[in-house]
Amino acid sequence: MTTRTSTPRAGGRRFGVPAWPKETFGADLGASLVVFLVALPLCVGVAVASGVPAELGIVTGIVGGIVVGLLPGSTMQVSGPAAGLTVLVASAVNQHGLAALGVIVFGAGIVQVLLGLSRLGTWFRAISPSVVQGMLAGIGLVLILGQVYPVAGMDQPATTPEKFAGLPDVVINAVTTPEGLSGLGLAVLVLGVMAAWKKAPERIRVIPAPLIGVVVASVAALVLALPVANVEVGSLLSALNVPTGPEWSGLLTPAMLGTILTVALIASAESLFSAAAVDRMHDAPKTRYNTELVAQGAGNTVCGLLGALPMTAVIVRSSTNVNAGAKTKLSRVLHGIWLLLFVVALPGLLGFLPFAVLAALLIQAGWKLLELPQVVALAKEQRGEAFVLVLTAGMIVATDLLVGTLTGLAVAIVKTAIEVSRLSVKAEHGAEQVHVELGGNATFLKLPRLLDHLEKLPANKHVHLDLTTVRHLDRACHQAVEHWAAQHRRGEGTVEVAMPARAG
Template sequence: MTTQLQSPRPTRRGPGSPRWPKETFGADLGASLVVFLVAVPLCVGVAVASGVPAELGIVTGIVGGLVVGLLPGSTMQVSGPAAGLTVLVASAVAEHGLGMLGVIVLGAGIVQIVLGLSRLGTWFRAISPSVVQGMLAGIGLVLILGQVYPVGGLEQPATTAAKFTGIPDLVVAATTTAEGLAGLGLAVAALVIMALWKKIPGKLRLLPGELVAVVVTSAAAALLALPVQKVQIGSLLAALNPPPAAAWAGLLTPAVLGSIITFALLASAESLFSAAAVDRMHDGPKTRYNTELVAQGAGNAVCGLFGALPMTAVIVRSSANIQAGARTRLSRVLHGCWLLLFVVLLPGVLAFIPTAVLAALLIQAGWKLLELRQVVALVREHRSEAFVLVLTAGTILATDLLIGTLTGLAVAIVKTAVEVSRLSVDAEHADEHVRVTLGGNATFLRLPRLLDHLEKLPAGKHVHLDLTMVRHLDRACHQAVEHWAAQRRRGNSTVEVALPGKVG
């Protein structure tokens, strides 16, 4: 049984009513503070995991609040840097350099705007759920595998193979060195706090467990003077990374164009899948998919100009926004204001956070992406769908996000085509004739089975081949039937073929 989180329906505004009604301001203000507290560690953690300066994650969070927050599309969704794109960002930075990141993100934003204006946003809802689950599970696996290294005080290797082969060294470092033991203790403590905080009764639970874990473990690291690496935070303005002139020269190269399309499609899919989930949590106005896609594209275009991380709508922040009682989009706009004020006025506070704690937050995010309960249920109920999910996730882990996702899509399409092309063949034998009745869809995928049945029919008998119950007969099967009938007639047998009304 599932429960639906409901927020009061926003007051409808008349022509002369204020943009932010007074009766909802208090609720939106409180919700914005909760979302801000959730966003701070996640913005920093996603940036660090992506291999870029931590300030760029904050910039993306600010743009998500102040730009996307003001635009129409969705009311309750909150946008910012997403854990699901860390693998893609890290790969793009490693391949093209940090200077090219802004060009890629800006290009992805423009593609999203074009898709939204072309009213293609709703098509993202047609992607196979097993592929999406596999994509998220694959990202979760890569995220967990990469973030266990900062817990042990080591830099994560560049390739998946190296991450697996480096596990023995990681275990040694985490259990024998002072930095490794301290990082492991802090990470475990953070994970335990986040798990137990969900069971805290009353209004205290409105305080995000992620924030509590970060504050408690960071305070412990400072009080005990633990030998762990800390987040490096500098000036926000100095961290801005607008694309240099030389970066634009690589815009039309196949590798960069491929990254732009991949960023755009995955960011769009994640945002719109998040919208579908968020819309089930409240009873206010629902998301307008094409408009939301334009808003996300505008946000990514601005992030690209600043050279910051790409953004998506983030389910963790969005659900926190609804649970905290948000009524209008003002809450997400204010959360962007608090991020900006915090990083300008109190940047030194972030420097107290150990990287091992941020790694723990991302390990928890990766674990949520796995959704093991849904995987187990899928294995029990739909094994073919589970195969697509596992194949997609495994291919992402073994290769990269793009290859894994495309592989999953291709297999899902083939699986659907095979399932749709079901063909029944029934034969009734009499002394002088045989009646063969076909039903279902006769496509080239079922051609071997069809010909196998026809070629086994005894010679010398009259054959009545009834295809009138076939819903679809493609050209390949049509030609094969005609060719078989012609051969049969040349052998002094009689064949009567009844075709369906429409042949494809």
């Protein structure tokens, strides 16, 4: 008897583990290191901004790299804790407590898996871009508003009104106290270094600007012995926030379910919109939206069981991955492994990171979320869309993320309905008759205008009402036309109505 052995093809599997192509290993290894260096401070910064231990942000980064990285869906996207969820997570922790965070994230993950399996992932592409951009801009504003407090050496208030009310104290603290002056100086240094790094020679710009800014500012704080508070990072195992019985018992309460659905929907939208952007940056296989949604849900389910932060696909890390030359999924898996090895072997290094430095990184992330040049361009080209964007962002700042987003969606739907219901009315008056031609879509939204035109027609003339070019005639307008024609006939005039081929 003869036996045959086979070697796995590039991209195949042996015992369920992907067999990565050897020819792309070097490129993926280099890209993974660059992504790791970008992800590390952001994982910590997002956790701190969310009001949870820094270790939980790193746990989410590890899961996003290793678990989601191995799953099908997207090739180049990198997942981890996102600045766009900090406002929502901070609100959830404030409302339900840190112990309930795992239950919320677990529930959101299950919702994402169900959405993906139901093939509803592609529907997220139908959400108005103005609402999504407004949502991100609102998050960016709240993020910036909250991070000015760590820069000034102050604790961040829990609510947005309190953050606005405390701004005068922030200014005073930043320019009069040693902690505030030191934090302000470090923040300016970080932002300045990151801006200047864009002009550095191309051969060294492979090192990410956030890493350079963090290292320079942290070294400056250490050498000058500045009076600033630093991040405290301990053991990952001791920091795990595994949900227990009492937390699971609140899973089906209305308040908890509302938070779960909000996290799931916003995390899904951010991930899939990120996929659309990242797919335009590379030639690798494009994202399968429903499969990617299942992968994101699986990652969030694992994060929930560990009590960590929720994850999304993150555009900053994903674009860094592409620009660093990644070729396969191996780069994002390796970046998760580097995160794990770093916090196991060298957790003490994170203790040299000042809070003000991380706050500066998040302020820059919030500023990017605003996308002001695009807002200005949109306002010049499509004022209606710009209004939806500004309204969504403003409502998020004034109320909360859920109310602001739902308000934006509602206004966008109404705006679209009005635009779709455009109706043209042309009247040609002759000696004995009036020819009226309608075009467009005759819906109930245009009923007042339609009746206004019809009621102004002469009562003693023959009216030829031509609706043959109307694309859609709903029941309300159909009945209104018939009722008006009957009334006109009861007077001195006559009416001839030409209906569209399909009226309804």
